[in-house]
Amino acid sequence: MNTKGRILLIGRSDCLGEKGVQAGIWTAGVHGLAASTIVMNMTARDEGLNFEEIELSGTFIVRQAETILQKQNIDVVKVGRLSSEEQIEATARILEDSRLNCPVVISPAVFRSNDSQALGVRALAHWKRRLPHLATMIVATEREADALGGFHAEGREELPHVAETLATLGSESVLLSALLPGQARGVDIFLDASGQLHEREFPLIREGEYGLDTPNLSTALACQLALGCNLMQAAGLARDFVAEGQGWTSELPAFAEVQGG
Structure with a gap:
């Protein structure tokens, strides 16, 4: 099968195939990309949000990466949910490998599907020390930004500041997705490498943060980078992809520069 490139998905395995690396493989396929995976956790959940998880060791995680990098050329990396300092350190070692000379999209994925927090205080601190400076872009929700260090907005006008503060962790750029209260x-607030801010509204078909669909958004964005788009183009096309998947058929507006940003 001819493909347009290869994405490396780093994250958890979901037995239902709706989230985690399985969902990423589907998104990659729709974009014409082959996918390789490094599994961090094996999870079992049901619609009642009962949740069980088996965490894989850092040694085994790095072994998976070594197998992939010995045989395959990677065009983009997408990092999803990690659940321990050991996993974070293993992921940092993988991203520092000189054989990975490609864009890296990191989604903090701080919360599980049952709303419990996947990373404790020490692990969150280690995440901030080891991963953001290795990212081409961090894709996060406002809630995740708050968990990463109290980057909280009291209203819409403060969202650009949240994106700017999140960027101080070290990533080249940031895409912050947030709900508009009462609407x-x-x-999406996009902060590019030069510090310029752009924003773009979009409809929510599903209620709450699940309507933001940040895991799928970040994977679609990574796919667009592998296909040659620049960061803003990738962010826009990724949101188009998510909106279309949620049943929205009207054309979304383009990113607009944030006045005073």
């Missing part, structure tokens, strides 16, 4: 809409 069936969300907004």
Whole structure:
């Protein structure tokens, strides 16, 4: 089968195939990319949000990476949920490998599907020390930004500041997705490497943060980078992809420069 490139997905395995690396493989395939995976955790859950998880060791995680990098050329990396300092350190070692000369998209994925927090205080601190400076882009929700260090907005006008503060962790750029209170809409705040801010509203078909669909958004964004798009183009096309998947058929507006940003 001819493909347009290869994405490396780092994250958890979901037995239902709806989230984690399985969902990423589907998104990659839709974009015409082959996918390789490094599994961090094996998870079992049901619709009642009962949840069990088996965490894989850092040694085995690095072994998976070594197998992939010996045989395959990677065009982009997408990092999803990690659950321990050991996993974070293993992921940092993988991203520091000189054979990975490609964009890296990191989604903090701090919360599990049952809303419990996947990373404790020490692990969150280690995440901030080891991963953001290795990212081409961090894709996060406002709630995740708050968990990463109290980057909280009291209103929409403060969201650009949250994106700027999140960027101080070390990533080249940031895409912050947030709900607009009292509206069936969300907004993406894009901060580029030069420090310029852009924003773009979009409809919410599903209620709450699940409507933001940040895991799928970050994977679709990574796929667009592998296909040759620049960061803003990738962010826009990724949101188009998510909106279309949620049943929105009207054309979304383009990113607009944040005045005073």
